[in-house]
Amino acid sequence: MIEIKDLLFAYGKKSVFDNISLRLESGAVYGLLGENGVGKTTLLKIVSGLLRPTLGCCRVDGEECFDRAPSFLQSVFLLPDEVPLPDNATPDAFFNDLAPFYPKQSGEMLRNMAKELQVDTSVKFNVMSFGQQKKALLACAMALNTDYLLLDEPTNGLDIPSKADFRRLLSDRIGQGQTIVISTHQVKDVENLIDPIIIISNNSVLLNASVERITEKLYFEYGGEQHPEALYSEMMPGGYLNVLVNNGMGESQISIEGLFNAVLRNAATIKNIFD
């Protein structure tokens, strides 16, 4: 479990988090969403022990992240959006350098994932395309098999078939005990995978709820008229997408983009509905 309590964080005088609390249960794939610059990457860095909270605490399985105890470090891996790669390194070498620090790592997993993503891990990074590099790094990160895997914009740079491959790999990881946190703007790439969904804004957590709970509380209507009482509406082919408070309308298919916009525009209402 990841537990963030009364967390304050600032870069110098610039406050990023002002007293936020958040709990992430083990074994799920969390989608971490937020506008540019609200601190998604900062939050991942705090959870992985790279940044020290100004005040408050951030714990993984009861251990304070910034204490960086070996038992903590071997259970968490963060794959940043951009990884500084050593010259002439191959993914195999990259993985082998990291492997001794992660007891659950599996070379066999790396081979299987590389095969699934169609990437050759014996080729040097510097001759790979950006997309190939990204796939190789994803395979390495997943094969380290940590209890907590933090992925910052994992689908950035992946071509269309690779996105589907990534979804399959991720789907296969779910329910195997690993907790995955995906920070992303490409919500369509992971729409049917991330559950629960966390939305953060400047200085607060606006939503942290499972898809089932979201569709219980909110109704997503596709292609009807625009409703004046909708929390959010947007034109789409064939009418409007309306995000409505669900008053016994049954369940609908979630639109994460619609949800995101509805939550940003109605922070107080959303808080009331979900509390």
Place this chain on the structure above:
Amino acid sequence: MDFKKQKPIYQQIADTLCERIVGGELAAEERVPSVRDVAMQLGVNPNTVMRTFDYLQSAEIIYNKRGVGYFVSSDATDRILALRRKEFMEEDLPAFVQKMNMLGLTFDDISKM
């Protein structure tokens, strides 16, 4: 009100499985692909597929043999068709009649076709 519904993903997956059963692709007493396989194939969260299977099980379209997996019920097709008829009468038909009224068509016009 023009009420357009888009079913949640778990129901869409249920519909697809039901179509495969009615179409004969999945026969009665045949084993249903595992939650994990369906999830991977579709690239969705296995918990969503688990909801699909729970729903199909509560509708007695599939049943669980503990430790073995899910199987198609012997009367699955009848049950699916009964559900579909109900859905047709309660949802599709009213929408259809509403559209007929809007276009000024009567049942006579249709029977002449």
